[in-house]
Amino acid sequence: MNTVRTRFAPSPTGFMHIGNLRTALYGYLFAKKHNGQFILRIEDTDQERLVDNAVNVIYQTLQLAGLTHDEGPDVGGAYGPYTQSERKAIYNDYAKELIANGHAYYCFCEKERLESLIDDTGNRRYDKHCLHLSREEISDQLASGVPYVIRQNVPTSGSTTFSDMVYGDIIVENKELHDNVLIKSDGFPTYNFANVVDDHLMQISHVFRGMEYLSSTPNYNLLYEAFGWEIPQYVHLPHIMRDKHHKLSKRDGDANFEDFLNKGFLPAAILNYVALLGWNPKNDVEKFTLDELIAAFDINGISKASAIFDEVKLRWLNSQYIKEMPQESFHTAALPYYQSIATPVDRDLLSRLLQTRVSAISDIPAMTSFIDTYEGYELALFDHKDAKSSVQTAKTILPVVIAALENLADWNNDAIFNELSQISEQNEVKKKTLLWLVRIAITGQLSTPGGASEMAVLIGKDETVKRLKYSLARL
């Protein structure tokens, strides 16, 4: 087998879409699995859609995800340049070669004429008008500077077959194909053309891309054949959907890698989750490091149907990653979220408690808001079926708790817990009930970083007693 070379070829149009990230991931995994190279190529041929700094976003994302490329604009390589706008002359030379051997031709048609070609079903198919121009007509037009494009000359009969490693063999009638534009009037190549030329020159062995390109693949093959080049292996990937009808899109504001980072998801968890969307390892393993993914990856496991992105499952996976983090790492990651907490509390304790109860780091503010703001919580929180707790039980037992804790000398977790346990025994209130009541009374929150005694330690004795009295007064 020849060397495996895959490439990730994004357009620098903004943030990194999660679907693109998966495409990059699969290409990376496949290359590394086969000791090959993973190449980054920037496809900036659409000068109108360029976005400042977008290339840096691509570098940063790849780096955060751990998908290091062996060749690319920033790291160089033997097949550069790796930015398409710097390869303009190359494409034009190859387009001329195609014109010379009859597989492409100059087209001088104006927009108006093109639009007159629209048929009654609303479709447009170029009629090869300029293919029939005489040699003189062409050189006249070129000499007088008439704007032109270069079009692919596809056969009008026969059929083209291509093979995809995911979707299998696909046959398309050539008469269904269009004479696509190869070189635009601004001199830049179209995506379709630049791709073929670059994938060949960069010796890409396997082309990983979204399945939206399935329909244009016959045109690609015709191009490869016109050049006499070897056709790469195609690996078309199903889409990632937001729901049954919509692709996960930038418009929804949450389809970018960065958006998920901001929501408190770990890069490794995102990557792990996304790897499993549209691919399965043929066993029941759900959690993979990048290296494990490399070892397990196999094109056979790629599915044909599109997959709906489920953030709930991502949260679960992310929580698994959080639990496995070293304590210090979690603490460091959580620190920024403590900024907004005004009351001084033991942050190390907070981190220790939080780590097992948070599924995304960004959950922290909601879970800790009671530290600063507490008054006016819902009294209904006292009513809890499982804990057999109610406002009524709170009313009777809280005075006992206040009296006991007010006189407690040692303010630490064990002391508080023992004290509360005793109260529960002496007053025939279930421990679970009592702890529930106390926790609600001092936090006013359904979900807290820890249990009653832990929360009491966190906010301190004075505040605990103060809050217990406040709660009792409200009942």
Place this chain on the structure above:
RNA sequence: GGCCUGUUCGUCUAACGGUUAGGACGUAAGAUUCUCAUUCUUGAAAUAGGAGUUCGAUUCUCCUACGGGCUACCA
């Protein structure tokens, strides 16, 4: 409209002619527990519909329905 492509629990998916159709998330019930967290146990939950091929179809073929993609001087 034409062409391409897809369809297994709510979701991600396994089973590449023979299984009580498996796993995971979520969900329900229960146990443990200093929270509804964690952990553990158990349960409910799917082959889009119809023809065929076959001793036997989730699996192969065809039709229908319903998705998605393409049909640009965007990628």
